[in-house]
Amino acid sequence: MTSMPFEDKKKSRVTLLDVARRANVSRATASLVIRKSPLVGADTRARVEQAMRELGYVYNMGAARLRAERSHTVGVIVPNLTNPFFAELLSGIEAVIDSAGMVVILANSGDLVERQDMVMRRMREHGVDGVIICPAAGTEPAFLHQLADWDLPLVQVLRQISEEVDYAGSDYAAGMRQAVDYLASLGHRTIAFAVHGPIHSAYRERVEGFCDAMQSRGLDPNLIVGLPIQIGEIADAAHLLFGEGEQPTAVICFNDVIALGLSAGLYDRGLKVGENFSLIGFDDVTDAEAMRPRLTSVSTGPVAIGGNAARLLLDRLADPIRPSHRVVNETVLHIRQSCGPVAVSALQQSR
Amino acid sequence: MTSMPFEDKKKSRVTLLDVARRANVSRATASLVIRKSPLVGADTRARVEQAMRELGYVYNMGAARLRAERSHTVGVIVPNLTNPFFAELLSGIEAVIDSAGMVVILANSGDLVERQDMVMRRMREHGVDGVIICPAAGTEPAFLHQLADWDLPLVQVLRQISEEVDYAGSDYAAGMRQAVDYLASLGHRTIAFAVHGPIHSAYRERVEGFCDAMQSRGLDPNLIVGLPIQIGEIADAAHLLFGEGEQPTAVICFNDVIALGLSAGLYDRGLKVGENFSLIGFDDVTDAEAMRPRLTSVSTGPVAIGGNAARLLLDRLADPIRPSHRVVNETVLHIRQSCGPVAVSALQQSR
DNA sequence: CTGAAAGCGCTTACAG
DNA sequence: CTGAAAGCGCTTACAG
Structure with missing residues (x-):
């Protein structure tokens, strides 16, 4: 041709x-x-x-950038590529960056601040015009501020470390309230919260959201159970839900990975999810629809969040000195089949 | 500091x-x-x-590259970011590219050749040292050859269009043989093959692998059924397995997405997967372990394939004129719970 | 081991 | 609208 x-x-x-x-x-x-x-x-x-x-x-972009001081390149740093949730986020970012005629340079921090430092330096060497980062757990605000001092346009996504830096995320606390309210409306009073993974703002917001929602209904928010990070091991840890004291009739999961694992683990214990035990996921990834019973989950919309983050960065590039912006998506509770009215028989069976 | x-x-x-x-x-x-x-x-x-x-x-990489004609940048083009399989592939690529001190520029072709053209041009403008591409369905060999003519080092991953270009993949046909052999050893004679999506080399290799394996055992390979691409719609299409003629007692799935969907659909029809109907997935993504029953699946190892592709590119960069190489991973059948001996009662129940 | 000069392929004022 | 010149920040021979 x-x-x-x-x-x-x-x-x-x-x-x-x-x-x-x-x-x-x-x-x-x-x-x-x-x-x-x-x-x-x-x-x-x-x-x-x-x-x-x-x-x-x-x-020759390379030559142009040298003179024009603009590389048409944006860095994207995620803690984990393997988690479908981040893959969807990335997909949303890539789509809008691409349609702005720019290109994304991708890096994986492994949720480790040391690797994140390295990766960030490499991004700077490559002259990215800006970066979208889901900060590794334990990232200091000073880290982000230093980047800003270097005049590197920056947006935080999913996890917020500093209020002075643009942020795109989702209202996790409101999502937790939706989950708690829904279960309460079905008559549940003893509700567990299943968590795992490193601790960061999104983690804290979810936990606090859960606790606040429970307390405001006069329910005990202390049934928080930690689960393994590997999906294959979660099912076998389902018994952790049923320790001493009050037995839960429902569980809210930190994310859909846990929900998927627990759904299997509860099944293994002979519990019928949606009938004598209720389960709510968080994130609403595509698998939620394919599970049986179909998973009721709080939808956070990772693709949309990614798009928001990319647009924030584009806006920031256009106006480097505007005040920092936050765009926080509403969550929506996607009701499917994994919850039901509290069953009196649940307590006996769960032992 | x-x-x-x-x-x-x-x-x-x-x-x-x-x-x-x-x-x-x-x-x-x-x-x-x-x-x-x-x-x-x-x-x-x-x-x-x-x-x-x-x-x-x-x-300043940008300045250095201009003089040195080397950007320390590699392009990666995938057809879809949202599919966990590609996310794992990407993760494998990123890890070895990163450890070689280079950086990946990511693009999504959406499995569309026109978008792929665009994306490829953009990669060239950005002066990537080479590209790893999972070619969009319908990509012509001429497309790849032209890139080679332009002295752009190239490796194909997962899908092969041209024998003259380096390739990293997996032995899909052998994987199909493993699946068929396993089901045959359990006594299954009427085995369906469930497919979906665009047609490309990996698609053809799987179909041909299935047909060959069936024929070499004297079984009828013509029960190939096409399913929707959206995971949410697959379950509802499970009835397509049971049309006119011979009723299957087992199904091999083109990938785990289908397996997940069909598993749900068969459940909806009252079939007990692993007891009166058998199901084998392909790819062995992490969810396979978390499903109930646990999914028996042919493992292709996307992370490893990604690593191989990246190493091929690095080798090619080091020696641009060496003959083209192929590295094809062995698949391994990961036996879990979704298959069982053929049940006489299956035929009745499936109606 | 070190220095001075040229050049990679563009864009940017500045004149015409 | 168009041309000639300088310069972006490096690396590359080439001398010393």
Whole structure:
């Protein structure tokens, strides 16, 4: 399709000067047509564009960025690529960055601050115009502030470390309230909260949201149980829900990974989820619909959050000194089949 | 921690010349210490490194690449970010690219050749040193060859379009044989194959692998049923397994997404997977362990494949003219609970 | 081991 | 609208 240059194919790359010469214009003019300047006439533009096509010219971003101090590149740092939740987030980011004509440089911090430091340095070396980061657990506000001092536009996503930095997330506390209210409306009074993983703002917001919601209904918020991080081990830890004292008739999960694991573990114990035990997930990933019973889950919309984060960064790039913005999505409770009215028989069976 | 330069912080970036001056060496010498050349003495090196620290110097990849014609950047193009399988693949790629000191530029083709063209052009503009691509369905060999003509090092992953281009994948056909053999050993004779999605080499290899394996055992390979692409709709399409003619007692799934959906759909129809109907997945994603019954699945190891692809690219970068290589992982059948001996009662129940 | 010069491929004022 | 010149921050020979 593309015709080859007349010269030897092995010769060095074709440059803007080459196309300028072939189109009988100056290098500056050729540069203008590339950047779609209105200053250049239609016929000249056509000549230059044809020359570009004939020579197989490809724009050299690297050279342009050096002069223009803009790389059209944004860094994205996530703690984990393997979790479908982050994959969906990334997908949302990529879509809007791409449609802005920019490109994403991806890195995985492994939720480790030391790796995050490294990765961030690499991003700076590559001259990213800005970065979207889901900060590793334990990230200090000073870390983010230093980046801001270096004039690196920054947005936090999912986890917030500093109020001075743009943030896109979801109202986790409200989501917890929705879950608690729903279970309470079904008559549940003893509700466990199943958690795992590193501790960060999203973790805290969920726990606090749960506790507040429980307390405001006069319920005991202290049945918080820690589960393994590996999904394969969660099912076998389901017994942890039923320790000393009051036995729960329902459990709210920190995320859908736990919900999936516990659903299996409760099944293994002979409990019928949705009938004599109730289970609510959090995040509403695509698997929720495919589970049996279908998982009732609080939807946080990772793709949308990613899109919001990307738009925040674009806005920040356009106006570096505007005050910091926060965009916090509403959660929605997606009711399916995993919850039911409290069953008197549940207590006996759970032993 | 990092001390600020003495000059006004708002001044333009600190450059290699700045550190050279502060360390009382020439710019060339400073450049050598950055690139860890053995030519420079230990004390000189120390002086330069201290100057870099004091000034808060950050290496400018963009400038370096312009001169050195190497960007330390690799493009990764996947058809879909939302599928956990690709997320795991990406994770494997990122890990080895990162440890080679390079960075990945990510793009999503949406499995559309037109978008793939765009994305590829953008990668070239950004001067990637090479690209790892899972080609969109319908990609022509000519597309890849053209890239090779342009001296862009390339590796295909998961899907192979051209034998002249490096490839990292998995032996899908052998995996199908493992699945068929296992079911046959349990006494199954009428085995369905459930597929969906766009048609590409990995699709064809799986279908052909299934057919060959069935035929070599004298079984009828024609029970191939097409299912919706959306996971939420798969369950409701489970009845498609039971059309006219011979009723299957087992189904092999094109991937775990289908397996998850069908598992739910069969449950909805009152079939007990692992007891009166058998189900085998393909890919063995992490959810397989958390399902009930636990999903028996053919493991392809996406993280490992991603690592292989990245290593192939690194090797290719080191030796651009070596002959094309292929690395094809063995699959392993991970037996869990979703298959059982053929049950005579299955046929009645499935109606 | 170190220095001075040229150049990578663009964009940016500045004149015309 | 177009041209000639300088410069972005490095690396690369080439001398010393």
